[in-house]
Amino acid sequence: MKQDIDRLMHEAHIDALLIMGSGSHNPNMTYFTGKAHLTNAYLLKKVGETPVLFHQSMERDEAGGTGLETKDLTDYNILELLQQVKGDIQAAEAERFKKIFEEFAVKGKVSVYGKVEFGGLFSVLRKLEKDLPELEFIGEAAIDSVMMKARLTKDPQEVERIREMGKITTAVVADVAGFLTAHRAKDGVLVNQQGETLLIGDVKRRINLWLAMRGADNPEGTIFAIGRDAGVPHSTGEAEAPVEIGKTIIFDIFPMEAGGGYFFDFTRTWCLGYASDEALQLHQDVLDVYNTVYQTLKLNTPCRTYQIMTCEAFEERGHPTVLNTPRTQEGYVHSLAHGLGLQIHEGPNFRHTEDNTAMLEAGTVFTFEPGLYYPDQGMGVRIEDTLWASSEGAIEPLVEYPKDLVLPIQDA
């Protein structure tokens, strides 16, 4: 949580954080600024001090609205600096940073953040380091960084915002189920009342529409993958393909608060009309492993134990997994879970390897998503909820939704 940042900075021997880039689609910046419309801003936070937001002059109202201490970048007159360095943009930017660091007495280890176009700032910071020997820029590994550790545990307001996104998400999932089951089956695919074939692209357009109506963005798209595509975890589904009945459909939806903010992540697997015995068994295996591992979740335990437990449970049921068949593309091929917040994927990590020391702390919001994939048999199943570990020790889905495999469809 935000209140942990100074402690985490002390522990990592970091003197200042420098976050660069825009206010949206830039999680570490958004964590401080909220959804402010800011372009090319900087946030400077020295250990033990409140952060300062450096903003473009035109964006002073947006900057002011964040409630942060602000500083207008016009004060550093980039055009004058550009003339001093004969139009070298990178040199001018380095000079501006020098002025800022001098004014705010920034020294020592500065950890740099920001989702930004990499190249230009790479040069600027290297130039700065040469000119300012009392300063060292640190690039922390994202997953172990001060900011990620702070963001890993969510305060009640953050949890409620994610839960609100969960309500929107499951409402849209219900919309999609209703939309699909309002169709009829004909020659193995869904058709509408006029007999026209429903395409995956049609379904995805509806999803975007319904999300927008309910006030959510969908920056990363949606997975709606049928048959063989369902057997490849990150296949998103072919827009021009018809919606087939009797095959597994992996429907994985991960929208974001409108304008940038918190995500939700949710998956159900459906068969329209009917399911084969193989698909039913696959779904049952995933559901059993979901329930088995879910019941063991407990605060302050190592995250990796749950991935190992999941692999073992799947292997007992005859499926290869990444535990003992590291490069398998069949069976259980990914991680059980990942933290979720201002990014779809954030800490903690659940990979099984010994180097993973992440613990399941109170305040963690994380996905829980066992799955089985058999691309050559044209099927895959994943069931995913977003869980919250409360400080009281309860670990529960933020929203509930049925896990049925088969959605009934009438014949045309």
Add this chain to the structure above:
Amino acid sequence: MKQDIDRLMHEAHIDALLIMGSGSHNPNMTYFTGKAHLTNAYLLKKVGETPVLFHQSMERDEAGGTGLETKDLTDYNILELLQQVKGDIQAAEAERFKKIFEEFAVKGKVSVYGKVEFGGLFSVLRKLEKDLPELEFIGEAAIDSVMMKARLTKDPQEVERIREMGKITTAVVADVAGFLTAHRAKDGVLVNQQGETLLIGDVKRRINLWLAMRGADNPEGTIFAIGRDAGVPHSTGEAEAPVEIGKTIIFDIFPMEAGGGYFFDFTRTWCLGYASDEALQLHQDVLDVYNTVYQTLKLNTPCRTYQIMTCEAFEERGHPTVLNTPRTQEGYVHSLAHGLGLQIHEGPNFRHTEDNTAMLEAGTVFTFEPGLYYPDQGMGVRIEDTLWASSEGAIEPLVEYPKDLVLPIQDA
């Protein structure tokens, strides 16, 4: 254009491009991959050779769909590398890069790109440079980089995609005009048939909905700023504020192709019901300057001349500008234009200073947006179209839309 990349690499003495990050919201990657759903991918392009896309194993179908040569990152076994370096993620990533650079014989100057979280890769690349002395990473200034120069001129397919976004954009602008004028004026604000006050947030939700219905995303939000807010160019407007009549409304809309891709950028200024004489005059001044400068646009001329011309035309009409009042927050306070494509802001740059050597080349798609701002008088006006400079020499808006200031409103 893409075909220029090898020539531009030769001119910049660059041996390879390394683009990192996801397939969406990452313009330089998207330029090669299209809208493929790729996370943590790399694209390597050596001068004179075709690019290679390195992808996560789970995303092999998405990677294959790009038509690029692909390579599965599983081949480099990151978990084994992690064990070798005792769980140090950055060291493991550096080792993986070493394997890739060895296999593909990458040497010399490697220009690095990608909209990525900065810190982690900053460390990885510095570590790599230490270990591989035959290699030097270059961070080009974004605006002068090989990729930006290639992207600066658009081929006909790109132009048609941007024009298509323009049609969607102006259709939604017409929807908004229709929606507003279907309201009535009461006590200085718009109300619906039930007498309920219309809020700016309501308008913005409709905009998102209509954009989604027409197949566009709106990742950066919309500016719908009234009165004093209209006088501050990047104020986005307060969601909880009512829609007031008789005041200037700057409506600046900049949506993107659904799922990531090309942007459009468009602004109109409206007064609902009526306009004050001051607002009418301000609007006329902007329109006159728009027309005056627009008529002079010509291929292969310096971009900065148009910004200077715009400033001089506004100054003749009595308005301060950034040309002779560099830090002014009144009058004409920004640049006339910017290139537009996979980013809202890309090359060429139109700033007036002598160091700006950008030329208006055939194939350029750029905004054209004179404006005047008087926050203390509670008003601002901007008129913006997206223009295209064709290879035949015509420079015209990609789509047309009326520039009227006043939208008629009936009293309640």
